[in-house]
Amino acid sequence: MKVPFADLKPQYYEIKDEIDKAIAAIAANTSFIGGKPVKEFEQALAASFSRKFACGVANGTAALSITLRSLGIGPNDEVITTVHTAIPTAEAIVLAGGKVVFCDIDDTYNIDPEAIEAAITPHTKALLPVHLYGMPANLKEIKAIADKHSIPLIEDCAQAQGAEYEGKRVGTFGLAGCLSFFPSKNLGCWGDGGAVVTDDPAVDKYVRMYSNHGRMDKYLHEFLGANERLDALQAAILNEKLKKVDEWNARRRVVAEWYSEMLQDVSQIVLPKTTVNGTPIWHLYVILVEDRDSFMKYLSDQGISTGLHYPLPLHLQPAFDYLGFKKGAFPVAEKVTAQCVSLPMYPQMSREEVQYVCQHIKEYFDGRK
Numbered sequence: 001m002k003v004p005f006a007d008l009k010p011q012y013y014e015i016k017d018e019i020d021k022a023i024a025a026i027a028a029n030t031s032f033i034g035g036k037p038v039k040e041f042e043q044a045l046a047a048s049f050s051r052k053f054a055c056g057v058a059n060g061t062a063a064l065s066i067t068l069r070s071l072g073i074g075p076n077d078e079v080i081t082t083v084h085t086a087i088p089t090a091e092a093i094v095l096a097g098g099k100v101v102f103c104d105i106d107d108t109y110n111i112d113p114e115a116i117e118a119a120i121t122p123h124t125k126a127l128l129p130v131h132l133y134g135m136p137a138n139l140k141e142i143k144a145i146a147d148k149h150s151i152p153l154i155e156d157c158a159q160a161q162g163a164e165y166e167g168k169r170v171g172t173f174g175l176a177g178c179l180s181f182f183p184s185k186n187l188g189c190w191g192d193g194g195a196v197v198t199d200d201p202a203v204d205k206y207v208r209m210y211s212n213h214g215r216m217d218k219y220l221h222e223f224l225g226a227n228e229r230l231d232a233l234q235a236a237i238l239n240e241k242l243k244k245v246d247e248w249n250a251r252r253r254v255v256a257e258w259y260s261e262m263l264q265d266v267s268q269i270v271l272p273k274t275t276v277n278g279t280p281i282w283h284l285y286v287i288l289v290e291d292r293d294s295f296m297k298y299l300s301d302q303g304i305s306t307g308l309h310y311p312l313p314l315h316l317q318p319a320f321d322y323l324g325f326k327k328g329a330f331p332v333a334e335k336v337t338a339q340c341v342s343l344p345m346y347p348q349m350s351r352e353e354v355q356y357v358c359q360h361i362k363e364y365f366d367g368r369k
């Protein structure tokens with residue numbers, strides 16, 4: 001048996017007719033930028049979040065950086081985020097003109113609220129937690145800190161479309177939620193895409209204008225922005241997939257339950273811990289294993305693909321050398337990044353496939369006793 005790390009094809013084949021029809025309509029009318037598909041998708045997306053506005057943009061990095069920019073961030077302004085995330089989270093802060101302030105993580109692998117409190121200064125301009133792997137961060141404490149200090153909260157929901165905290169969607173707790181539709185995300189398009197969901201008309205207007213050259217209307221530009229729009233083909237595909245994503249997320253939950261059930265007795269690994277009052281959507285199912293290389297090689301020899309998310313915390317990336325951090329600065333993240341292994345995870349994964357993966361994990365450790 002071969003078990004891929006992820007498989008995007010079944011998503012297409014489940015709704016092939018609808019997607020093909022939507023693409024053919026755009027091919028026929030040649031309205032490739034903006035227009036009805038983008039508007040329809042934005043409305044449906046906003047409704048799915050019970051938010052007033054959703055604005056499509058070119059990718060998740062743009063969603064984050066433009067939202068931060070809307071706060072009017074200057075060179076001395078600090079944005080607090082987690083050191084254990086995909087690089088776009090921190091990159092967006094720099095793109096928006098601010099300073100990155102890293103925090104260590106807790107045992108859910110998300111930003112540690114205590115570390116946030118300790119990192120706040122008079123220059124803190126925003127909090128940018130990430131719901132990594134589709135696991136909600138501790139929003140109760142994070143929101144309390146944001147409210148106490150009157151600092152805007154922006155959520156990086158790139159991996160957490162549809163995850164909930166205390167029964168409410170992540171992305172609705174602060175000023176705005178930022179989404180990515182990179183193909184492998186839970187709601188993925190056929191290229192790059194992103195969106196910002198918010199209740200704040202000023203944020204929505206800014207994101208809409210900045211991503212479209214600071215335009216008021218076709219020939220009037222209020223300020224200089226960029227070309228970071230979501231295009232019509234991506235929006236049309238997303239509009240069809242949006243109708244399925246909750247069902248696909250529910251299937252991921254079943255896959256995660258199988259893993260947790262079948263691996264519960266394997267003492268050599270650490271299983272993912274669910275945030276109290278959180279409903280994750282399992283973008284990734286990540287375990288901790290010592291001596292990860294030989295473990296991954298063993299599984300690979302059995303036809304099982306695994307992934308690394310991520311092998312290096314951001315403070316040790318060459319791109320952030322300039323911040324001057326040394327090894328040991330963020331010990332929890334350093335341990336997690338040294339031991340994390342992402343197991344195969346996608347909505348259509350069968351129980352047999354999960355069984356095959358778990359059986360080989362057990363055999364690996366039995367062989368080493």
Ligand SMILES: *Cc1c(COP(=O)(O)O)cnc(C)c1O
Nearest residue numbers: 059060061086088089158180182
């Ligand atoms: C994917 C991702 C992004 C950015 O998305 P792009 O669409 O690739 O620009 C941001 N943050 C996190 C945590 C991500 O996983």
